[in-house]
Amino acid sequence: xxxxxxxxxxxxxxxxxxxYRRCLETLMREGIERISSGExxxxxxxxxxxxxxxxxxxGGFGQQGYGYNVQSLYDRIGEILGLDRxxxxxxxxxxxxxxxxxxxxxxxxxxxxxxxxFDVKENLIGTTIRDIxxxxxxxxxxxxxxxxxxxxxxxxxxxxxxxxxxxxxxxxVKGIWNFAAADLVVPKGVxxxxxxLSDSLSCLTYYMQHxxxxxx
Amino acid sequence: xxxxxxxxxxxxxxxxxxxYRRCLETLMREGIERISSGExxxxxxxxxxxxxxxxxxxGGFGQQGYGYNVQSLYDRIGEILGLDRxxxxxxxxxxxxxxxxxxxxxxxxxxxxxxxxFDVKENLIGTTIRDIxxxxxxxxxxxxxxxxxxxxxxxxxxxxxxxxxxxxxxxxVKGIWNFAAADLVVPKGVxxxxxxLSDSLSCLTYYMQHxxxxxx
DNA sequence: TAGATTGTTAATCGATTAACAATC
DNA sequence: TAGATTGTTAATCGATTAACAATC
Numbered sequence: 001x002x003x004x005x006x007x008x009x010x011x012x013x014x015x016x017x018x019x020y021r022r023c024l025e026t027l028m029r030e031g032i033e034r035i036s037s038g039e040x041x042x043x044x045x046x047x048x049x050x051x052x053x054x055x056x057x058x059g060g061f062g063q064q065g066y067g068y069n070v071q072s073l074y075d076r077i078g079e080i081l082g083l084d085r086x087x088x089x090x091x092x093x094x095x096x097x098x099x100x101x102x103x104x105x106x107x108x109x110x111x112x113x114x115x116x117x118f119d120v121k122e123n124l125i126g127t128t129i130r131d132i133x134x135x136x137x138x139x140x141x142x143x144x145x146x147x148x149x150x151x152x153x154x155x156x157x158x159x160x161x162x163x164x165x166x167x168x169x170x171x172x173v174k175g176i177w178n179f180a181a182a183d184l185v186v187p188k189g190v191x192x193x194x195x196x197l198s199d200s201l202s203c204l205t206y207y208m209q210h211x212x213x214x215x216x
Numbered sequence: 217x218x219x220x221x222x223x224x225x226x227x228x229x230x231x232x233x234x235x236y237r238r239c240l241e242t243l244m245r246e247g248i249e250r251i252s253s254g255e256x257x258x259x260x261x262x263x264x265x266x267x268x269x270x271x272x273x274x275g276g277f278g279q280q281g282y283g284y285n286v287q288s289l290y291d292r293i294g295e296i297l298g299l300d301r302x303x304x305x306x307x308x309x310x311x312x313x314x315x316x317x318x319x320x321x322x323x324x325x326x327x328x329x330x331x332x333x334f335d336v337k338e339n340l341i342g343t344t345i346r347d348i349x350x351x352x353x354x355x356x357x358x359x360x361x362x363x364x365x366x367x368x369x370x371x372x373x374x375x376x377x378x379x380x381x382x383x384x385x386x387x388x389v390k391g392i393w394n395f396a397a398a399d400l401v402v403p404k405g406v407x408x409x410x411x412x413l414s415d416s417l418s419c420l421t422y423y424m425q426h427x428x429x430x431x432x
Numbered sequence: 433t434a435g436a437t438t439g440t441t442a443a444t445c446g447a448t449t450a451a452c453a454a455t456c
Numbered sequence: 457t458a459g460a461t462t463g464t465t466a467a468t469c470g471a472t473t474a475a476c477a478a479t480c
Contacts, residue, residue: 082421
């Protein structure tokens with residue numbers, strides 16, 4: 001699924017796609033087969049106009065006079081997001097967060113296969129979590145040379161994050177999911193998404209002091 | 217710290233504040249005492265103009281011909297974000313994610329005190345993690361009646377999330393940090409920040425398919 | 433003082449919303 | 457066909473960038 005014209009899709013649009021998909025999933029579970037941009041707007045809070053604009057970035061998924069077919073739109077958005085394929089994932093850093101991600105079994109169902117964790121802690125190396133081995137961090141380059149890895153998850157502290165990133169990129173990993181509170185720069189062709197938990201918490205405390213600034 | 221005029225600060229500005237703060241922290245560690253918007257721009261990637269605009273939403277923190285004092289700007293941003301006070305936190309759901317948050321000891325240093333976890337699983341109730349008790353979920357309303365809690369963290373599945381939210385709100389909790397993949401609606405006066413991990417991962421896979429759409 | 437750099441206004445750019453013709 | 461609703465163009469709104477006078 002490529003964009004209609006060769007126009008860059010803005011990040012704002014992309015961030016709304018998972019939300020649409022989630023809403024469509026709910027509709028499917030409710031047994032609703034079709035939906036208009038207006039009804040979707042009532043459920044999701046974006047204007048009908050915005051919904052149509054967003055979707056039309058990727059093609060005409062609707063039908064005049066009818067609306068959108070829920071199942072089909074759900075599938076198309078999944079394709080656009082790249083969720084119609086499988087991904088091999090490794091996690092660097094087997095602290096609590098890394099473990100939480102491994103244990104969150106849903107990722108497996110969604111097509112994300114965690115093949116290994118990496119850590120420097122001697123006592124962890126050689127053990128497994130949910131049958132996934134914890135390997136020595138120093139063997140990461142070798143591992144990447146031998147295995148094709150799509151996504152590398154950085155669950156280390158921020159100090160080691162840049163070095164970990166470098167090793168992942170050198171090893172040909174094209175997607176980085178970063179949980180370290182570091183501002184990493186990736187080369188062209190490599191994508192990164194940051195999950196800065198502390199930033200999110202700071203925004204929460206901001207809005208707690210200034211509830212009048214909340215959008216709604 | 218309130219905004220200069222009675223103008224609503226946009227969410228985009230607020231989301232940049234933690235980033236500024238992080239950069240200033242680095243500068244402090246490097247022993248740098250003052251910085252101009254131009255130098256900050258080089259480090260952080262936002263334009264100097266944007267940096268000045270952002271900061272001026274909250275007051276004139278700089279000095280013409282000099283720039284900004286690093287320590288003082290760091291402190292002011294901390295105040296704006298509400299990080300100059302303490303928060304009592306409870307976590308609902310003691311699964312892996314809940315545990316990861318408890319174990320992430322830094323939060324304690326930053327002034328977030330986790331006073332209890334809540335869960336429905338009989339075998340967990342009565343145990344502790346890092347001396348923090350896991351209490352029965354059914355006792356949550358009573359707990360909230362007896363203790364003042366600032367922030368409630370939702371680490372349950374998405375099905376129970378709305379009910380948990382309701383209990384927290386009824387109990388007077390004013391800040392919600394939501395990790396459930398649910399689109400929750402909070403009443404006026406209550407703030408919420410969502411950490412939709414799967415949305416973030418979906419955006420990553422999107423950009424992996426469409427690297428040309430990446431900003432940079 | 434002269435130079436530097438802010439604070440702030442004005443210009444531009446991009447994203448959202450409105451409107452409506454196309455069409456199922 | 458008539459009614460509904462999309463796809464798309466045009467208008468509006470807001471956020472970012474540029475410019476520069478104020479001032480340390």
